[in-house]
Amino acid sequence: MPESKARKNVATRRKRERGAAAAAVKAPGSRRWVPPVFITVGLLGVAWLVVYYIAGSMVPLISDLGDWNILIGMGLMASAFVISTLWR
Template sequence: MPESKVRKEAAEKKVDKRKRERGEKRTKSRARMAMSTRDWVPWVFVPLGLIGVLWLIVFYIAGNRVPVMQDLSNWNYLIGLGLIAASFAFATLWK
């Protein structure tokens, strides 16, 4: 038995339905991406910057008396400033 002709409206509805299903999948994936916020960023960059500043303060005040800092000598500047720079790098991730 031959197939009957498909109406144009039915074919368009079918195509629209497929597009909506694809759009729903996209919105679900976007919602997942939106749910993965970057709320953790301030909890990382603030302490990291403070640790860098504290490292430099302790080095200036008691660097000669702290055994690890005494061994590192001028590398302490790089460590303190590196921690501060890493803090700024993490701050750029915050939305």
């Protein structure tokens, strides 16, 4: 059974609107910076904790912070995880 002209116009209009909406959405920019930053921040957090446990009493800044060093190291590793979610 043939479709009416009004029905064809509605279908055509909907297709055009979908195409315009898809064209209006921009693709995200390049995120090539994410992997190096993610790895750097994660390794910095691990290195902070290793230095704290091995030579914490000999390094002036680290010995002054005391147990806050654990929070700093874990915070850096958590930040690396958050940064890794930006990678596409």
